[in-house]
Amino acid sequence: MPGLRPSALLLGATVLVLAFLTAPMLAALWLSFSPTELLSFPPKGLSLRWYADFFANDRWTLATRNSLVVAAATMAVATVLGTAAAIGLHLGAFRGRALLVALLTLPMVTPFIVTAAAMFFAFSLVGLAGTLPGLVLGHTVVAVPFVLVSVLAALATFDGTLLRAAASLGAPPWMAFRRVMLPRIWPGVAAGAVFAFATSLDEFVITLFLAGPGQFTLPRQMYANVREYMTPTILAAASLLFLASFLLLLVTEALRRR
Amino acid sequence: MAETLPRTRAALAAWDGEGLPPEAAFAAMAQELGAALEERRIGDVSQRLNFERTGMRALLLRTARAAPRLVAPYAESLPALDPRWAQPETWQLIRRAGGPTTSLYLLRALDLTRMPDGAIRAVDPDQALFRTLFLRTLWVSVIVTLACVLLGWPVAAAIASLRPPWSSTALLLVLVPFWSSVMVRSTAWFALLQREGPVNDLLLLLGVVDAPLQLVGTRFAVLLATIHVLLPVAILPMVGVMTRLDPRHLQAAASLGAGPWLRFRRVWFPLSLPGVLAGAAMTFLLAVGFYITPALVGGERDQLVAWFIAQYLNRDVNWGMAAALSVYLLAMAGAVMALLRVLTGGMPVGARG
Numbered sequence: 001m002p003g004l005r006p007s008a009l010l011l012g013a014t015v016l017v018l019a020f021l022t023a024p025m026l027a028a029l030w031l032s033f034s035p036t037e038l039l040s041f042p043p044k045g046l047s048l049r050w051y052a053d054f055f056a057n058d059r060w061t062l063a064t065r066n067s068l069v070v071a072a073a074t075m076a077v078a079t080v081l082g083t084a085a086a087i088g089l090h091l092g093a094f095r096g097r098a099l100l101v102a103l104l105t106l107p108m109v110t111p112f113i114v115t116a117a118a119m120f121f122a123f124s125l126v127g128l129a130g131t132l133p134g135l136v137l138g139h140t141v142v143a144v145p146f147v148l149v150s151v152l153a154a155l156a157t158f159d160g161t162l163l164r165a166a167a168s169l170g171a172p173p174w175m176a177f178r179r180v181m182l183p184r185i186w187p188g189v190a191a192g193a194v195f196a197f198a199t200s201l202d203e204f205v206i207t208l209f210l211a212g213p214g215q216f217t218l219p220r221q222m223y224a225n226v227r228e229y230m231t232p233t234i235l236a237a238a239s240l241l242f243l244a245s246f247l248l249l250l251v252t253e254a255l256r257r258r
Numbered sequence: 259m260a261e262t263l264p265r266t267r268a269a270l271a272a273w274d275g276e277g278l279p280p281e282a283a284f285a286a287m288a289q290e291l292g293a294a295l296e297e298r299r300i301g302d303v304s305q306r307l308n309f310e311r312t313g314m315r316a317l318l319l320r321t322a323r324a325a326p327r328l329v330a331p332y333a334e335s336l337p338a339l340d341p342r343w344a345q346p347e348t349w350q351l352i353r354r355a356g357g358p359t360t361s362l363y364l365l366r367a368l369d370l371t372r373m374p375d376g377a378i379r380a381v382d383p384d385q386a387l388f389r390t391l392f393l394r395t396l397w398v399s400v401i402v403t404l405a406c407v408l409l410g411w412p413v414a415a416a417i418a419s420l421r422p423p424w425s426s427t428a429l430l431l432v433l434v435p436f437w438s439s440v441m442v443r444s445t446a447w448f449a450l451l452q453r454e455g456p457v458n459d460l461l462l463l464l465g466v467v468d469a470p471l472q473l474v475g476t477r478f479a480v481l482l483a484t485i486h487v488l489l490p491v492a493i494l495p496m497v498g499v500m501t502r503l504d505p506r507h508l509q510a511a512a513s514l515g516a517g518p519w520l521r522f523r524r525v526w527f528p529l530s531l532p533g534v535l536a537g538a539a540m541t542f543l544l545a546v547g548f549y550i551t552p553a554l555v556g557g558e559r560d561q562l563v564a565w566f567i568a569q570y571l572n573r574d575v576n577w578g579m580a581a582a583l584s585v586y587l588l589a590m591a592g593a594v595m596a597l598l599r600v601l602t603g604g605m606p607v608g609a610r611g
């Protein structure tokens with residue numbers, strides 16, 4: 001709020017809340033380096049024991065591979081669909097445009113459990129439940145809105161006359177998109193893609209319903225293990241996933257500055 | 259019903275519902291139940307009818323086993339086997355279940371049931387579950403939303419009013435948890451709240467408690483972890499609105515002689531309200547259907563609607579109940595969103611960032 005000086009009270013409250021926000025993750029990160037199985041604080045020393053345990057365990061490496069495969073596939077499908085939808089919605093002046101935007105972003109404002117349950121019913125009917133394509137499709141549904149919103153925001157500053165200029169110079173639509181539009185909106189497309197990847201990496205409830213036994217992703221495997229027996233290996237998995245999302249955040253911040 | 263007992267269903271559809279059904283229905287029931295048991299198809303239909311009234315499974319299995327020994331007229335041999343076949347209520351129940359749609363699940367999800375005579379009544383208090391469940395979900399969601407807004411407001415205001423690089427540093431500290439996986443943060447809480455975990459260590463050190471507390475599985479743990487997980491969701495929309503406030507409004511107020519407190523109360527605060535409402539809306543939407551965190555750190559007896567939906571889908575394979583609960587949850591979320599829209603005069607409610 002430009003124009004109002006923050007008071008000491010406000011700053012004090014902010015520091016406390018930010019500490020509350022960051023401390024648990026930092027503590028868990030530290031505990032993942034514990035040399036013993038005991039989760040008490042502070043750990044007596046540092047070790048990479050639980051990380052070695054993580055990479056030596058087939059269940060964890062399979063879950064990691066599944067997570068990366070599903071997230072990459074989701075990113076690819078959601079970016080193509082979301083970008084195409086955004087361009088269509090931006091260029092097209094037709095009735096029901098606002099309704100379409102609302103429909104496409106509906107998964108953002110629907111309780112996740114309801115989206116997931118509905119998908120489970122629908123996918124079971126057509127035999128997609130428990131399959132890898134079904135899982136990717138499910139993740140895509142919740143990832144597309146993020147791409148759409150991101151690309152729409154980038155298109156808001158795109159000058160539509162450039163497309164007409166390209167057309168008048170004889171460029172077919174595909175070339176106009178590739179040579180004129182994409183170079184200007186690509187940070188928005190890329191940010192949307194990163195959002196899609198991160199959304200899929202984090203997704204749990206849809207995976208809980210749609211993933212078959214061989215398709216456990218990292219969050220799903222973590223959930224299964226926590227319920228069985230809490231070990232620092234789970235915290236190592238959590239820390240690796242945390243690191244991944246931190247890197248993705250840095251990428252979007254870099255894209256935002258462009 | 260349509261797959262396992264097609265002829266019974268057809269015979270009952272032709273029945274007027276008064277007294278007992280014709281002999282054709284009795285005969286079809288005996289023969290089809292016998293065949294279903296032989297081909298191991300009886301499980302689904304007996305589970306479905308047992309959900310309607312306890313004891314139906316036993317009745318169907320008993321009849322199916324005895325089916326080869328039964329002789330015509332079945333309208334006499336079935337009641338001889340079990341007197342419940344002589345009760346019109348039994349047949350009415352089966353006829354209702356054979357229809358293309360049923361209100362059973364939607365009623366049961368509100369602790370209601372249909373009596374044999376067709377009237378709708380509340381279920382026995384010892385079976386009632388779902389009204390309390392919805393109230394609990396609503397209550398937890400409201401508490402979480404209020405806490406997130408109250409805790410998040412000063413952070414958002416500070417981010418909007420601090421100078422760089424402090425503002426961007428504070429924003430980063432909100433964005434990092436926002437981006438990190440919900441499962442990761444819930445797991446962290448699960449580890450921290452263990453009996454020998456850091457939170458108990460801290461409480462012991464501060465002398466708040468004498469012995470470690472059982473924290474995992476309590477309502478307190480659910481609230482604490484859920485507030486922590488959803489806090490960034492509340493903060494970011496507030497930051498979005500607060501950083502875009504026009505400083506000229508404040509300058510105008512100052513030039514008219516308003517002091518800092520008055521400027522804040524009459525100008526700045528009202529202008530930041532849309533952000534507060536957007537943050538509250540997003541938090542509430544996520545809280546009301548939240549699964550991961552309550553499922554991990556909460557107790558079995560204190561779960562929210564989302565947990566029951568997952569249980570019905572994955573463990574009980576009762577899709578009807580899962581769908582009915584989903585419909586009501588969606589209606590609840592929709593009602594709150596509609597209310598917010600009215601309050602904010604149609605302002606769109608933004609999501610991430």
